[in-house]
Amino acid sequence: MAGLKIDYSTCDACGNCINTCPVKALYKRGNKVALEENNCILCGGCIDSCPYEAISINKKRTKTINREKTSGIWVYAEHKKGVMHPVVYELLGKGRELADKSKHKLTAVLIDGESSHLAKELIAYGADRVILCSHVLLESQQDEYHFDAMTTILEEEIPSIFLFGATSFGRSLAPRMAARLQTGLTADCTRLEVDDVSGNLYQTRPAFGGNLMATILCPDQRPQMATVRSGIMHAKEPDYYREGMIKRVNYKGKIKPNIEIINEIIGEKKESIGDASVIISAGRGIGSQKNMKLVRKLADVLGGQVGVSRPLVDIGWSEYPHQIGQTGAVVRPQLMITCGISGAIQHLAGIADAKTIIAINTDPEAPIFSVANYKIIDDCIEVLKMLIDSMEKKQS
Numbered sequence: 588m589a590g591l592k593i594d595y596s597t598c599d600a601c602g603n604c605i606n607t608c609p610v611k612a613l614y615k616r617g618n619k620v621a622l623e624e625n626n627c628i629l630c631g632g633c634i635d636s637c638p639y640e641a642i643s644i645n646k647k648r649t650k651t652i653n654r655e656k657t658s659g660i661w662v663y664a665e666h667k668k669g670v671m672h673p674v675v676y677e678l679l680g681k682g683r684e685l686a687d688k689s690k691h692k693l694t695a696v697l698i699d700g701e702s703s704h705l706a707k708e709l710i711a712y713g714a715d716r717v718i719l720c721s722h723v724l725l726e727s728q729q730d731e732y733h734f735d736a737m738t739t740i741l742e743e744e745i746p747s748i749f750l751f752g753a754t755s756f757g758r759s760l761a762p763r764m765a766a767r768l769q770t771g772l773t774a775d776c777t778r779l780e781v782d783d784v785s786g787n788l789y790q791t792r793p794a795f796g797g798n799l800m801a802t803i804l805c806p807d808q809r810p811q812m813a814t815v816r817s818g819i820m821h822a823k824e825p826d827y828y829r830e831g832m833i834k835r836v837n838y839k840g841k842i843k844p845n846i847e848i849i850n851e852i853i854g855e856k857k858e859s860i861g862d863a864s865v866i867i868s869a870g871r872g873i874g875s876q877k878n879m880k881l882v883r884k885l886a887d888v889l890g891g892q893v894g895v896s897r898p899l900v901d902i903g904w905s906e907y908p909h910q911i912g913q914t915g916a917v918v919r920p921q922l923m924i925t926c927g928i929s930g931a932i933q934h935l936a937g938i939a940d941a942k943t944i945i946a947i948n949t950d951p952e953a954p955i956f957s958v959a960n961y962k963i964i965d966d967c968i969e970v971l972k973m974l975i976d977s978m979e980k981k982q983s
């Protein structure tokens with residue numbers, strides 16, 4: 588693995604690097620600068636701060652990774668107090684597909700305190716094997732401990748592909764792992780395909796503000812690492828008769844973390860728009876904030892939820908959890924009625940799996956019509972009033 592190298596023949600222990608290091612990986616030991624390797628994130632700040640050019644990053648891997656010896660496809664099984672994040676099941680669904688195509692095994696990595704029952708769940712969702720690493724320190728979602736535990740696991744074997752959920756935790760852990768392993772990481776992938784001959788992973792994600800899709804390869808290094816947002820991939824139906832192997836890895840928990848969790852405040856759990864089966868969504872074409880009442884009313888009448896395009900969040904007519912699209916939620920409703928939404932590519936990225944879309948727009952050329960099952964070329968306010976009226980009459 589890569590690491591920081593200090594040349595003691597030129598270092599005079601001035602301490603600049605210690606003051607610069609954001610993660611306290613460098614410290615004074617006697618009259619020398621010492622390195623706490625587990626804390627180092629290889630940011631390179633110390634290299635720039637050293638007046639004697641005594642610090643460098645050793646880019647040579649200590650072990651050359653033999654592709655034949657990489658151990659298949661891994662999924663990081665993120666959970667909180669025993670409740671698995673839904674993205675894990677979706678990643679296992681995709682991982683299973685990739686593993687079958689490339690004839691590899693699928694492994695889920697479960698780092699936790701006392702939740703070994705979850706291992707069975709991961710096997711039911713497609714894993715052939717679960718690597719289980721338990722320690723009381725790992726019960727908290729303290730990513731420095733999880734990173735340290737992952738480092739322990741990866742000392743024994745390296746996967747060919749390693750997938751993480753693009754959750755806040757995954758977005759913190761995956762780049763640390765990529766830096767430590769000196770490999771690439773493609774964030775927020777929307778498509779993953781594997782070449783069954785080379786084992787290369789084709790990682791597709793939006794680029795240039797979502798205006799084109801880029802496919803990224805990491806042909807020279809292993810693992811090939813990617814994060815995927817929740818709702819993009821599809822989970823398979825669980826099969827509780829599936830059998831798999833459980834491998835336990837010991838973790839000693841010796842690091843001193845830089846972050847201390849003092850208190851955890853759990854926010855109120857709101858129904859997620861990603862799970863809604865009916866969505867009435869509003870865009871800039873609704874004209875004014877007061878018209879949001881009509882959108883909410885139709886959503887209530889139909890037992891659905893309100894979604895919005897990004898500009899409505901930007902101008903404060905709605906809140907971020909309601910935003911749909913590339914930088915918002917990915918939704919899969921049975922029925923979606925869009926009101927005054929143009930259908931920009933970044934918005935369409937969030938509604939590709941909607942079953943039936945009824946689009947209302949005054950512009951017959953609006954791109955939303957290219958994905959709509961039913962088109963209403965009219966003023967959305969008038970159509971909303973008519974729909975509410977007729978639904979209320981039906982229900983009374």
Ligand SMILES: Cc1cc2nc3c(=O)[nH]c(=O)nc-3n(C[C@H](O)[C@H](O)[C@H](O)COP(=O)(O)OP(=O)(O)OC[C@H]3O[C@@H](n4cnc5c(N)ncnc54)[C@H](O)[C@@H]3O)c2cc1C
Pocket residue numbers: 796797869870871872873874895896897898899910911912913914915926927928929930931932933934947948949950953965966967968
């Ligand atoms: C990096 C990046 C990420 C982004 N992420 C997202 C995202 O996650 N989600 C998202 O939504 N956007 C996102 N965007 C913004 C996106 O590009 C569009 O600007 C946005 O989706 C447009 O929102 P809109 O359709 O509400 O507004 P507009 O594009 O302004 O469209 C309004 C539509 O309303 C119609 N209209 C006007 N009056 C009426 C009426 N009375 N009745 C019916 N129709 C009417 C018009 O014909 C028009 O088609 C992102 C952009 C970038 C660069």
